Amino acid sequence: DQQVKQNSPSLSVQEGRISILNCDYTNSMFDYFLWYKKYPAEGPTFLISISSIKDKNEDGRFTVFLNKSAKHLSLHIVPSQPGDSAVYFCAASALAGNQFYFGTGTSLTVIP
Amino acid sequence: EAQVTQNPRYLITVTGKKLTVTCSQNMNHEYMSWYRQDPGLGLRQIYYSMNVEVTDKGDVPEGYKVSRKEKRNFPLILESPSPNQTSLYFCASSGLAGYNEQFFGPGTRLTVL
Numbered sequence: 001d002q003q004v005k006q007n008s009p010s011l012s013v014q015e016g017r018i019s020i021l022n023c024d025y026t027n028s029m030f031d032y033f034l035w036y037k038k039y040p041a042e043g044p045t046f047l048i049s050i051s052s053i054k055d056k057n058e059d060g061r062f063t064v065f066l067n068k069s070a071k072h073l074s075l076h077i078v079p080s081q082p083g084d085s086a087v088y089f090c091a092a093s094a095l096a097g098n099q100f101y102f103g104t105g106t107s108l109t110v111i112p
Numbered sequence: 113e114a115q116v117t118q119n120p121r122y123l124i125t126v127t128g129k130k131l132t133v134t135c136s137q138n139m140n141h142e143y144m145s146w147y148r149q150d151p152g153l154g155l156r157q158i159y160y161s162m163n164v165e166v167t168d169k170g171d172v173p174e175g176y177k178v179s180r181k182e183k184r185n186f187p188l189i190l191e192s193p194s195p196n197q198t199s200l201y202f203c204a205s206s207g208l209a210g211y212n213e214q215f216f217g218p219g220t221r222l223t224v225l
Binding site for chain 2: 002004006032034036041042043044045046049051089091093096098099100101102103104105
């Protein structure tokens with residue numbers, strides 16, 4: 001039973017435009033959320049995180065929004081760059097941040 | 113260079129032949145974890161360790177064992193591998209248990225025939 005879901009397997013955007021990646025979760029006990037980026041043949045790398053006490057966190061071109069009532073989070077990338085082309089995973093943690101649940105990933109392609 | 117290393121990177125084996133995938137980190141991290149990545153299922157946590165001699169089951173621990181005798185090492189043991197354990201495995205570590213981003217290794221591609 002997938003507790004963290006990314007319903008869009010892929011997304012294509014033009015360079016310079018906004019990329020919006022979505023993630024839904026079912027477990028109301030999740031209190032910490034993260035986004036990771038993964039290039040082929042490499043391990044995931046951390047991108048940005050948000051605690052459940054916040055509804056927004058920004059880091060440069062990346063912003064994560066959390067809507068607890070809807071159990072939904074999104075990652076905005078503005079402006080999108082070709083180097084952002086990768087698979088993006090959202091993750092949520094339970095048990096004081098020791099157990100993690102990942103989504104199935106969204107493959108982002110940024111077209112030059 | 114701060115990193116998480118895994119060995120081997122690729123392994124083809126046969127059903128029932130015990131194997132160990134090693135994981136080592138040089139960042140003095142307390143928390144370490146193993147994941148498997150499968151198409152359509154994303155990454156799923158197998159086991160995690162909050163510190164030396166402390167390990168706990170993740171979401172999919174069946175068929176796997178781990179040990180944490182030293183802070184830097186966290187080997188994954190498959191005592192009797194089966195074809196459904198064919199997967200891409202990642203080891204990860206973070207500075208403190210809880211609420212921290214994890215650093216991932218490059219992955220181990222395992223095929224069990």
